[in-house]
Every structure is written in structure tokens, then in C-alpha cells.
Amino acid sequence: METQYLKGVGPRNALALAKVGLNTVGDVLRYLPRRYEDRSHLPPMSKIRPGDWVTVKGQLISVEGRPTNRGLVILRAVIRDGTGKITLTWFNQPWIRRQLEQHDGDVLAYGLVKTTLHGLEISSPEWELISEDDDAEDFARIVPVYRLTDGLQQKVVRRAAKSAVEFYGDLVADPLPEPFRRQHRLRPLAWCLRQIHIPDSDDDRLEARKRLVFEEFFYMQLAIAMRRAQTRQELGISFPIAQLLRGDAAPVVQPKSPRATKGRPAVVEIDPLPTHLFAEEQTEMSAGQPLWEQIHRMLPFELTGAQRRVIEEIWFDMEVAHPMNRLVQGDVGSGKTAVAAACMLAAVRSGYQAALMAPTEILAEQHAAGLSRLFEPLGIEVALLVGKLTPTAKRRAAERVASGVAQIAIGTHALIQEGVKFHRLGFVVVDEQHRFGVLQRKALRDKAQGNPDVLVMTATPIPRSLTMAMFGDLEVSAIDELPPGRRPIKTHWKLPFERESVYRGVRKLIEEGRQAYVVCPMVSESEKMLTQAAEELYEQLSTGLFEGLRLGLLHGQMKPKDKEFVMDSFRRHELDVLVATTVIEVGVDVPNASVMVIEDANRFGLSQLHQLRGRVGRGSAQSFCVLIADAKTDDAHKRMEIMVATTDGFRIAEEDLQLRGPGEIAGTKQSGNLDFKVADLIQDVRMLEIARQAALEVVERDPPLSAPEWEAVLELIRQQRSDAAVITIS
Numbered sequence: 001m002e003t004q005y006l007k008g009v010g011p012r013n014a015l016a017l018a019k020v021g022l023n024t025v026g027d028v029l030r031y032l033p034r035r036y037e038d039r040s041h042l043p044p045m046s047k048i049r050p051g052d053w054v055t056v057k058g059q060l061i062s063v064e065g066r067p068t069n070r071g072l073v074i075l076r077a078v079i080r081d082g083t084g085k086i087t088l089t090w091f092n093q094p095w096i097r098r099q100l101e102q103h104d105g106d107v108l109a110y111g112l113v114k115t116t117l118h119g120l121e122i123s124s125p126e127w128e129l130i131s132e133d134d135d136a137e138d139f140a141r142i143v144p145v146y147r148l149t150d151g152l153q154q155k156v157v158r159r160a161a162k163s164a165v166e167f168y169g170d171l172v173a174d175p176l177p178e179p180f181r182r183q184h185r186l187r188p189l190a191w192c193l194r195q196i197h198i199p200d201s202d203d204d205r206l207e208a209r210k211r212l213v214f215e216e217f218f219y220m221q222l223a224i225a226m227r228r229a230q231t232r233q234e235l236g237i238s239f240p241i242a243q244l245l246r247g248d249a250a251p252v253v254q255p256k257s258p259r260a261t262k263g264r265p266a267v268v269e270i271d272p273l274p275t276h277l278f279a280e281e282q283t284e285m286s287a288g289q290p291l292w293e294q295i296h297r298m299l300p301f302e303l304t305g306a307q308r309r310v311i312e313e314i315w316f317d318m319e320v321a322h323p324m325n326r327l328v329q330g331d332v333g334s335g336k337t338a339v340a341a342a343c344m345l346a347a348v349r350s351g352y353q354a355a356l357m358a359p360t361e362i363l364a365e366q367h368a369a370g371l372s373r374l375f376e377p378l379g380i381e382v383a384l385l386v387g388k389l390t391p392t393a394k395r396r397a398a399e400r401v402a403s404g405v406a407q408i409a410i411g412t413h414a415l416i417q418e419g420v421k422f423h424r425l426g427f428v429v430v431d432e433q434h435r436f437g438v439l440q441r442k443a444l445r446d447k448a449q450g451n452p453d454v455l456v457m458t459a460t461p462i463p464r465s466l467t468m469a470m471f472g473d474l475e476v477s478a479i480d481e482l483p484p485g486r487r488p489i490k491t492h493w494k495l496p497f498e499r500e501s502v503y504r505g506v507r508k509l510i511e512e513g514r515q516a517y518v519v520c521p522m523v524s525e526s527e528k529m530l531t532q533a534a535e536e537l538y539e540q541l542s543t544g545l546f547e548g549l550r551l552g553l554l555h556g557q558m559k560p561k562d563k564e565f566v567m568d569s570f571r572r573h574e575l576d577v578l579v580a581t582t583v584i585e586v587g588v589d590v591p592n593a594s595v596m597v598i599e600d601a602n603r604f605g606l607s608q609l610h611q612l613r614g615r616v617g618r619g620s621a622q623s624f625c626v627l628i629a630d631a632k633t634d635d636a637h638k639r640m641e642i643m644v645a646t647t648d649g650f651r652i653a654e655e656d657l658q659l660r661g662p663g664e665i666a667g668t669k670q671s672g673n674l675d676f677k678v679a680d681l682i683q684d685v686r687m688l689e690i691a692r693q694a695a696l697e698v699v700e701r702d703p704p705l706s707a708p709e710w711e712a713v714l715e716l717i718r719q720q721r722s723d724a725a726v727i728t729i730s
Contacts, residue, residue, distance in 0.1 A: 001025045007167070008159040016152040017160060028164040029172065029193055031157070032212075032677055033144035036205065037110065040141055045084035048113055048120065055110045056086055056122075057130065063100045076118065079107050086113070087121040099129065106130040110145075128154045142199045161197040169194050175712035176215065184694060186211045210687070212678040217691035223717050224472035225692075225699040231473070236323035236451040237426045239350045241315045247290040291349065295342045298374050303342075306481035307335050313477050314343045314455060318427070324453035327471050329461050330479035331649035332614025333486060336457045337367065339479065340429045341374055343455060348380055348407045352426025355409045355447075357416075359432045361386045361560065362567060366589055367431070368410045375408060385411035385420060388560055416443035430456045459614070460607055461649040463657045465685040468692055480650065488647050489617040491625045493601075493640045502626050503545040506595055510549060510576045514621065515593040518579045519612055521603045537599065538579040546577055554580040582608065584615055591619030601627035601643075602636040606656040609643055635659055657682060 003022055004014035022028050037055045048054050058079035065075045075090040075097055088109050090096050100107070111125035126145070146157040174181075174189040181188070187195075187207060195208035240248075295303075303311070310328060317324035330336040344354040356371075358364040368384040375382055383397045383406035394414075400406040404423030409415060425448040456474070467476055494502050506516050518541070520534040538553045552566045552575040563583070570578045571590050578584070578593075582604075596616045601609060609627070617623040627644075631637040642655050681688065698705070705714045 001168075003028060003160055006160050006163040008163055009156070013156045013160070016156060019149045019152055020147065022157075022160070025164050025168050028157075028160050029169070029197075030677070031146065031161070032196055034147050035145045036199070036202075037143045037145060038202075039143050045081050045086055045120075047083075048086070050113050050115045050120070052113045053111070054113060055108065057081065057106055057108045058085070060100055060103065060107050061085070063097055065094055065097055077107070079109070085119070087116070087118045088125050088127065089121055089123045091124065103129045103131075105132065142202060142205065144197055144199075165194050165197050173712065175716060177709040180698075180709075184214065184690075186214060189215075209678060213680075213684050213687050214691050214694075216676055216679045217684070217688045218695055219713070219716055220469065221472060221688075221692045221695035222698065222705075222713065225695045226703065226705070226717065228473040229699050229703040231325060232322045234323055234451055236321055237318075237352065237453060238321045239315075239318040239346060239352075239426070239453075241291070241319045241346060244291040244346060244349050247288055247293075291346060294345065294349075294378070298341070298345065298378065299338055301338075301483065303338065304335065304479075304481045304483055306479045307339050310339050310477040310479055311342045313475070314339070315346060317475060318343070318346060318453050323451035324455070324475075325473065326455050326475040326477060327467075328455060328457045328477045328479065329467075329650075330457070330459060331461060331482065332459050332611065333617060334459075334479040334482055336431075336459065336479060337370065340431075340455065340457065341371060344371075344408060344427060344429065345375075345378070345380075347427035347453075350426070352424050352452075353401070353404065353407050353409065353422050354427040354429065355415060355422070355425060356411075356429040356431060358410070358412060361388060361412055362564070363431065364410055364412050371408065371410065380408060381406045382408045382410060385409060385414045387412065387414050388564075389414075416447070420447065422447050426450075426452050428452050428454045430454065432458060432460075459649075460611065461653040463653050463681075465681040465688055466657065468688055469681060472692065478650075485620065486617065487620075487622050489613055489623045489625050491613065491627065491644050491647070493627045493629060493631075493644050496628060496630050499628055500545065502597060502628065503541070506577075506597060506626075507545060507549070509595050509624075510546075513592075514595060515570065515573065515575070515590060516577045517584060517593060517596040517612075517615060518577060519584070519596065519598045520579070520581060521600050534579055534581050541577070541579065549576045551575065551577045551579060554578055554583055556581060556583050582612065584612070589618055590615075594619060594621045594623040595626070596624070597626045597628065599628050601629040601640065602631045602633075604639075605660065606639050606642060606652050609639070610647075610649055610652050613643070613647070 002014065002024060003009055003017050004011045006025065006028070009017070017023070017028070020031070022031055039055065039057075042057050043054055045056060045058065048056065056079070058081040061078050061080055063075070063077040065073045067073055072092045073094050075093060077088045077096075077100055078085055079088065080086075086109075088107070106129075107127060108130055109122055109125040109127040111122035113120055113122055115121070144158065144161070146154060146161075148154065148157070169190050172190045172193060176186065176189070180186075189211070192208035192211045195204045196212065199205035199208070289297075314324070314326055314328075317326055328336055328339060330339075340356065344356070347354045356364075356367055358367055364384065364386050368382055372382045381400070383401050385394065385397050385401070389397065397406070397409075398420050401409045402421040402423060409420075409422070414420070428448075461478075462470070510516055518537065520537055534553060534555050538551060542551050552570055554563060554566045554570075558566075566575070566578070569575050570593075573592060593616055596613060598604065598609065598612060604612070613625045616625060625643075627640055629636065629640055631640050638655075638659060642652060646652060679687070698710075702710070705717070
């Protein structure tokens with residue numbers, strides 16, 4: 001039914017409701033309040049204090065507008081009750097003055113109280129006009145406050161919601177089966193909607209919210225669990241891990257060498273990583289040796305307990321017949337690549353090819369250089385496929401991959417181009433998976449003849465609640481232990497006026513043989529943002545504090561060949577200082593670089609700061625990270641304090657979630673994948689766990705949800721809706 005037929009709405013107000021998408025009764029019932037005001041206990045103005053968030057009600061005694069030098073209008077209205085007065089201030093909204101001057105009743109306002117020259121003041125408050133025809137009950141109960149748009153008043157939405165609940169609320173069909181509700185102590189949906197829009201008490205409102213939060217999470221987790229169950233029904237590859245661990249020979253496909261690949265393997269020449277990262281000597285290793293023995297001899301270091309645990313978790317998935325989908329989280333420097341190498345070795349020894357897709361050419365080349373050094377003594381060929389290869393080199397590499405001569409392929413999105421084929425792809429590693437789209441990952445999987453096992457890795461620790469919400473269909477492993485001998489990076493926060501002393505300290509370290517990064521948030525100066533620019537700072541340092549040192553400049557607007565030249569020069573210690581933008585966030589591994597200065601650090605998020613800091617601390621020397629920031633806001637101040645206090649990426653991820661919210665961290669603010677109407681991934685994480693467990697139990701008993709009592713829920717899942725308040729009127 002259309003909203004215009006609701007009591008107290010009418011055609012004119014229906015047009016205003018339509019501006020926020022409220023066209024039917026069901027839309028109104030789904031439109032949940034953003035907050036509540038307990039108007040049964042409005043504080044007298046004499047009792048309010050600066051720093052309080054309050055709702056006040058009073059009589060208008062004056063209103064005036066004054067222009068500023070910038071052409072804006074500051075509007076000040078003073079209201080009072082029997083105990084005191086307070087000023088309400090708006091900026092450049094002159095139309096409010098007309099509404100206030102034409103009003104005879106009281107004014108209600110909500111906001112943060114502060115002290116100014118005019119006394120107590122609320123700046124840019126939420127407000128509404130109180131008339132004689134308003135419902136008197138609104139001042140003796142908890143009142144909902146809804147999101148509005150221009151031309152839509154609170155009283156109109158409240159009137160529509162109250163009418164919808166009173167006349168149609170009992171007709172709402174509850175999709176959850178009654179036995180299921182009893183099991184999880186959930187109230188009926190009709191009761192919950194009434195308590196959400198017209199709460200009898202705060203306890204009842206919270207009980208209603210509990211049901212809606214559970215339902216919102218439950219639908220999402222059901223969809224994930226059903227997708228996961230479907231994947232487990234698919235036929236995948238069963239790797240003979242137990243056989244390899246015993247040292248028994250696994251069936252190996254002998255590839256045919258392509259005609260056009262005589263001579264050297266089609267791997268581009270890459271400068272080797274520092275020799276101290278690898279063992280002095282590595283002997284030929286036989287495929288008949290037990291797998292752990294091959295790994296121990298292949299790697300130039302001892303694996304940590306966390307690495308061994310994660311490898312065994314991956315092997316367990318590889319051994320079963322359905323396709324593996326596992327996410328490995330590991331902090332910067334935790335050794336994810338070594339874990340991936342051990343699992344790629346298992347795939348190759350089983351007779352399959354492995355592929356690793358990296359987000360940048362720099363990172364792909366780094367992986368190719370490091371993994372080639374590990375795998376070549378085993379007789380395993382690594383091919384690199386990136387966009388910058390010459391047509392001839394690219395064709396030769398593609399032919400060796402297609403024939404199976406190259407058992408491991410490493411590249412960027414070039415791996416998923418039409419001309420690239422695999423002989424027997426069985427294991428796929430996607431590094432920094434959040435930088436690839438779903439279609440790109442699927443395209444690489446489609447290169448296999450069957451369903452390859454997929455391992456996705458990220459150096460950006462993800463909070464537990466986001467992991468359940470975003471990656472519930474993946475098995476999750478965490479490398480929560482750093483290799484022994486790694487010295488924690490010392491982080492310092494300095495103010496802009498201390499910049500000169502910071503750079504003098506950096507120069508001293510450089511003169512001792514170290515290298516340094518200097519990171520800026522922009523490439524060139526902008527009138528809109530007062531920030532240090534990389535190009536400008538490069539010039540300043542070259543002719544100033546770092547005069548006589550070897551400086552390089554690296555940013556995203558440079559040509560790929562120029563970026564590669566600068567980066568290789570820094571890696572070979574032909575440069576002392578690299579002034580760069582965030583292009584060095586991923587893919588740069590220079591153990592001799594032991595100090596990083598981040599200019600305008602307040603302009604970076606916590607996760608990005610942590611990723612940047614991870615570029616140092618790769619060698620044996622003590623490393624430092626200096627944040628130069630004029631952190632004027634509370635959030636910026638908090639970020640700097642957190643960075644100084646900890647190097648634990650998992651703790652930083654949780655703090656980042658608290659500061660920025662799930663949408664921004666997950667990159668879904670625009671797509672709406674985590675756009676919950678009621679639930680909050682920060683405060684409702686316990687309810688998410690309960691809903692996830694409930695969904696897993698339901699799908700375990702009835703994977704396709706074929707039982708009649710789940711018909712309504714299944715329809716919601718089919719519609720791919722994650723919001724809890726999908727309502728039908730019977």
C-alpha cells in the first residue's frame with residue numbers, strides 16, 4: 001500500500017517521504033531510526049554542561065543572521081526554558097530563519113554543547129519545531145529520530161511509522177520458523193518492529209534490536225555457508241600429501257619441451273637479492289625425499305611454529321577432494337612467501353603447476369627472483385610473465401608454461417590474458433588479494449582444466465569481525481609469529497618544527513652505511529591540500545640537509561621503466577635515500593634500508609602507515625620509523641599514538657576498525673557489501689559469531705534449505721539481500 005494512505009500522511013507528505021525511498025508501507029516499516037531521544041527526561045538548561053550531547057526544548061526569544069567576510073551567513077537563535085538559555089548556530093542556511101520567525105511554539109534541538117563568547121552554544125544542531133497539534137505522547141516517551149532529506153520533517157516520518165506499525169504491523173510475515181526463534185530466544189518480527197519505532201522502554205527497544213541484528217547477520221552468513229557447502233560438493237584436486245611426506249614418489253607429468261624454447265629458460269634477468277638471505281650452498285634435492293626434508297633444505301632459515309602450523313593447515317585442504325579456498329593473514333615480515341613456497345613445492349611434486357599472481361610488476365619480479373633461487377636447485381623452473389617483457393620473451397615464457405616445462409608461473413594480471421595457457425594448473429596463490437577483483441581471480445582459476453586449489457594472502461591483518469563477514473566462505477589461517485631475530489621497529493612521532501633534527505639523525509645513519517625512505521602523500525603541490533610533495537621535498541633535501549648524498553625519486557606517475565631503474569638502483573645501494581609516494585607500500589624489500597620518514601603522516605590511515613613502516617626492519621640492524629605529523633584532529637592524534645605504541649598488525653587492524661568503520665577498511669563503502677541497516681560490526685561482533693554458528697548448523701542439516709519452513713528465508717537469500725528487515729505484508 002502507498003504511503004499517502006497512511007493516517008496523517010496524505011499526498012503532499014507522501015512526496016516528501018518518496019525522497020528517501022519511502023513509497024510503501026513496507027518501506028516505512030523497514031526505515032529504522034538512527035538514534036533515540038528520551039524526552040521523558042529532558043534536562044533543564046541550567047543543568048547542561050560543555051561537552052554534553054543533549055536534547056533541549058525551549059521558547060525562541062531571538063534570531064539574527066550576520067554575514068561573514070567570506071560571504072557566508074551565520075544564523076544565531078536563542079531559546080530558553082524556565083532555568084536558562086542556549087544559543088543555536090547554523091552556517092549559511094538563511095532559510096532556517098524564516099521558519100523560526102514564523103513559528104509560535106517551542107524549538108527542540110540536539111547536539112554537542114560548547115562554550116563561546118555567546119555562552120552555551122550548540123553548533124549545527126538537529127532541530128524541529130514543536131506545535132500544538134504535535135502528539136503529546138512524544139514528550140513522555142522514548143522518541144525515534146530518523147534520517148531526513150531536504151523538505152522532509154521528523155514529525156512526518158514519525159507519523160507515518162506510527163501509523164504503519166499500529167495498522168499494519170501485525171500483518172508482517174515472519175520469515176524465521178517459530179521453533180528456530182524459540183531456540184535462539186528471538187522475539188517475533190512484528191513485536192520487534194513496534195518496539196523499534198514506538199519503544200515501550202529502552203530494554204524492549206534493545207531486545208527488538210537484538211532480533212534484527214541477529215537476523216541481518218544470519219541471512220548474510222546463511223548465504224556464505226550455502227556457497228561454502230556448494231564448493232565442498234565440487235570436484236577438485238586431491239594432492240597426495242601423505243605420500244609426499246613419506247617420501248614416496250608421486251605421479252609426475254613429464255612435459256614436452258616446446259619447439260621455440262631452446263636454450264635458457266624464459267625468465268628475465270633480475271638482480272639477485274642480498275646473498276645473506278640464502279644459504280651458502282644448496283645441493284640438488286630429489287623428488288623422492290620426504291617433503292619436510294626437501295623444504296628444510298630448500299629454505300635458508302628455520303620455519304617458525306606459526307609457519308609450520310599454517311603449512312599443515314593448507315596441506316590438509318590440498319589433500320581433500322574439493323577445491324581449497326584459504327586466506328592466509330600474516331603481518332609484514334611474518335614469512336607468508338615461505339609458506340606459499342612450501343605449498344607450491346607440494347603441488348609441483350604432485351605433478352601439477354603452480355601460479356602466483358601479484359598486484360605489481362615490482363612485487364612479481366621480487367617473487368620471481370626469490371623463488372627462482374629456492375626452486376632451481378630442485379630442478380623446478382620458474383617463469384615470469386609481466387607486461388614489460390618483450391614480445392619474444394613473453395611468447396617464450398608463455399610457451400614454457402603451456403607445455404609444462406615451467407612448473408611455476410609468476411606474474412601480474414598478465415597471467416590471465418587470453419594468450420596464456422597452462423599445461424596442468426593445480427595450485428593458485430594470489431598475493432595481496434584485496435588488490436584484485438573477483439573477476440580477475442576467477443579468470444586465473446579458469447585457466448585450469450579443473451578446480452585448482454586457491455590460496456589468497458594478505459599482509460594487511462583483517463579484524464575478526466570483518467573476516468567472518470567478508471571471507472566466511474574461506475578457511476582462514478593466521479601467521480601470528482615473527483621470525484626469530486627480527487628487532488621491533490622503533491617508531492617516533494615528531495611535530496613539523498622538529499623536521500630538521502629528524503633529517504640530521506637520518507643523515508647520521510646514512511653515513512654509517514644505512515639507507516632511508518622518505519614518504520610523501522602527494523606527487524606535486526596542490527592548492528587544496530597543505531602537504532609536502534615528493535618532487536618538492538626531493539629538491540629541498542638534495543640541495544639542503546642531504547646535499548652530497550645520492551637521492552632517488554619514485555612515484556606512480558613515472559614510466560614503468562623509470563620506476564624500475566630507480567628501484568633497482570636503491571636495491572643495489574647505488575642510492576642512499578629514496579623519496580617516494582605510497583608506490584613503495586607493497587613490493588619493496590631492501591634489508592639495508594633501516595629508517596623511514598613519513599611526511600604528513602596524519603594524512604594516512606593506520607593500515608597504510610603500518611604497511612609503509614613494514615618496508616624497513618628487514619635486516620639485522622635496528623630500524624626506525626619517524627612520523628612527522630601535525631595531528632590536529634582527535635582521530636589523527638589517536639593514529640599517531642597507536643603507531644608509536646605497537647607494531648602488532650592485528651591490534652592495529654582492530655584499532656583501525658574502531659576509528660574508520662568497516663565500510664572504509666573493507667573498501668565497500670560505495671558498493672554497500674557491508675551496508676547493514678541495524679547491525680554494527682564493531683559493537684555486535686558477539687552476535688555475528690552466534691548468527692554464524694546458527695547458519696552453519698542450519699546448512700549442515702539441510703544444505704539447500706529445502707525444508708518448507710525455510711522457504712521464506714531461502715527467497716530472501718535468492719534476492720541476495722543482507723538486510724534483516726525485508727518485510728512482506730500478508
